Every structure is written in C-alpha cells, then in structure tokens.
Amino acid sequence: MPNPPGSSRSQHHGPPRRRNVAWLLVAGVGLAAINLRTAITSIGPVLGEVTAGLGMSSAVAGVLTTLPVLCFAVFGALTPAMIRRFGEHHLLVGAIGALALGLAARALMTDQWLFLLFSAVALSGGAVGNVLLPTLIKQHFPERVGAMTTLYTTGLALGTTGAAAGTVPLAQAAGGWHIAIGAYALVAVLGVLPWVFVLRDEPPARADRKALGTGTVLRTAMGWQSVVFFGSQATIAYVLFGWFAELLRDNGLSAGSAGLVLSYLTALSIPTSLALPALMARVRDHRLFIVLFYACYVAGFTGLWLAPIGGVWIWATLIGLGMSTFPLALTFFAVRTRTAAGTAAMSASSQSIGYLMAGLGPFLFGLLHELTGGWQVPIAMMLGIATLNLAAGMLLGRDRYLEDAAAPAGADRGGVAA
16 A cells, blocks of 8 residues: 655555555545544434434433444454454445445434444444554554544544534424434545545555454553553543533533533534644653643542532533543554554554443443432542543553563564564
C-alpha cells in the first residue's frame, strides 16, 4: 500500500498514484470515523418514539440501550483475528458496509426483535471500526500519528454530536423517526467509498500479522493498564451521557436547560479532539496530561457536589476538559506500540473489556442514587473512578512500548513477540 507523500516506498505505481491513494486514505479515515457512533447517538433523542412505535417493553428497551457496549466488547475482541483472516482494508469495507446495512434495515422494521437484530449488525460494524482505524493510522501514517489521530477523533466527535443533534429535526421534517434514523445509512455509504478504491492495493501478509493477540496483551501489566485507563474514562463518559441531565433537573434546572448543558459538555469533545492528539504525539511521557485532566475531573465533580446549579457551566467545562482522556486513550494505542499489529491488539483488548466496564457504570450510578436518595454518593463514585483513571494513566503514560513488555527476555526489542 502506498504511504503518504514524502515517505520512502517503492516507485512501482509512480508518485502520482502514491499521492492519490494517500489522500484516499486520509479521506477514508475521516469519513469512517464520522460513522462509528451514529448507530448509538441517533437513537437516544427518539428513544421514546422508537419504543412506543415498536411496542417495546422497558426490559426490551433496556436491551436496546445495552447493545452498544455488548457489541463493542464482543466484536472489538474478535477484530484482530478477523484482520489476520481478511486484511485490514477488506475488513473495514465489510464493517462500514454492515453499519450501512444495519442502519437502513432497522429503520424499515416494525418488529422489535428484528429492530434489535439489525441494530446489532450496525453496532458490530462500528465496533470493528473502533479497533481498525487506530491500526490503519499506525500502518499507513507512522510518522503522522498525531495529525491522523486528530482527524480520527474529530470525525468521531462530529459524527457523535451531529447524530445526537440532527435526529429530532430530521424526524420532524420527515414526519417520523424511521426516515430520521435510516438517513445515517447514506453517510455510511459515503464513508465506505474511499476504502473501496484502495482495496486493490491491500498489502501482502506481513510477518507481524500473527505476532500479537489480545491474550498476549492481557498477559502484560501494560496491557491491563491500558484496559483500566480506557475503561475508566469510558465509564465516566457513559454515566454522564445517561445521568448528567437528570442530576441537573433534580436540582432545579429545567429540562431544556439541562439538555443544553449536556450538549455543551459533549460538544467540548470537538475542540479537544482537534487540539490534543497532535500535541500528545510530540511527547513521549504523558503523565503531565494525566495529572491535568484528573485535576479538571476533581474540580468539576467537587463543584457539582457542592453547588450543582450555581456554577453548572464551570463544572461542565471542567468535566468536559477532564474527558480529554478519551482522545488520549486512543492516541496511546498508536504511540505505545511499535507495529500496526501491536496497535490492533492493544486497541482490541482495551476497548472490548473497557466497554464492558463502561456498561456497568450507569447502572451502579443509578443504583447508588436510588439507595441513598441523593447525588453525593454517586458523585463520590465518579471521583473514585477518576482516581482509578489517574492511577492507570500514570503507569501507562511512561515512555514504553507494548511489544517490549510482551517480548521474552533477550528478544529483539525492535520486533514483536511471537
């Protein structure tokens, strides 16, 4: 596969061909990233209408809201094996194709179980894409990891925010939720096109393709540090997405104002995704970033505990800045590995187990609120999770490589463990 312009590579296809394919890869990363969360965030704003229209019970609706973390865990863990079987580019085309198919098909369903089935199809595509894009960035842009991770995380933030904000207006314009949630299939079709054009340049099998698996990663301390770091930041995010607005409403804020504050908090991911990955890729030791983000978490959650409404915009800003641990977690997959295979293995293990951790967060937060009748203990839980994130981050933030941790004593540190 041709590398980006300026890289050293065989001239077999000639410089114009190399440049053209490089730009296709850039477009492909950005467009694919936009699609990875639309299957999730397009449902939330019309969840009431979807459940009523399909006759879903509360239990079945609970299955629908739990599907994302289950699919991300299961299919994320399977991705390295699928990479070895099909190759990165063919697998990504299949993943985004599954996403488009699932989004379109579920919008046509009138049966709740078929709706769940095709939702799972769409989410499986997003799960595979979650693991593949950091891997492809490492494979094709090893000298531009920061810039390309910026593109990836910004596309992810734009797609997440756009689907959350655009579904209700689409439903109102179309006269129903079916067309609104199905429209994102068109965006997925657009996202798959650049990868279709680069399929003919799928690279041959590489020696590192069988070198690392999730089992190898999880036999290292570094692998578990990545799991805990990713899982703890995802847990904080999922709790806030599910409960932040309700907490504010319970303290006297109107529904509209609470939703606006939540939208502001989530929208902060766009500028942080633009600014942080490139900056983080320039340094090898990331512990200062970890401490700064933890300080933002502590100040924001403490303020939310003491005066939830009085300084709500300040608390939302601080917590939103603390959530910059998400682009940092994604950047770690590339900067803490030497090879694309290592990136895939670290990404798969961290995301599969991490999203299972995240799925428990909203349940535990709500349970603590129900048992105590207040918000102080649940907020204390969030401070505890942020502290866990700090502890894992301080270990993971050191200048090291996964392959070195996984290699037997005396092995070549420039390669990969067998």
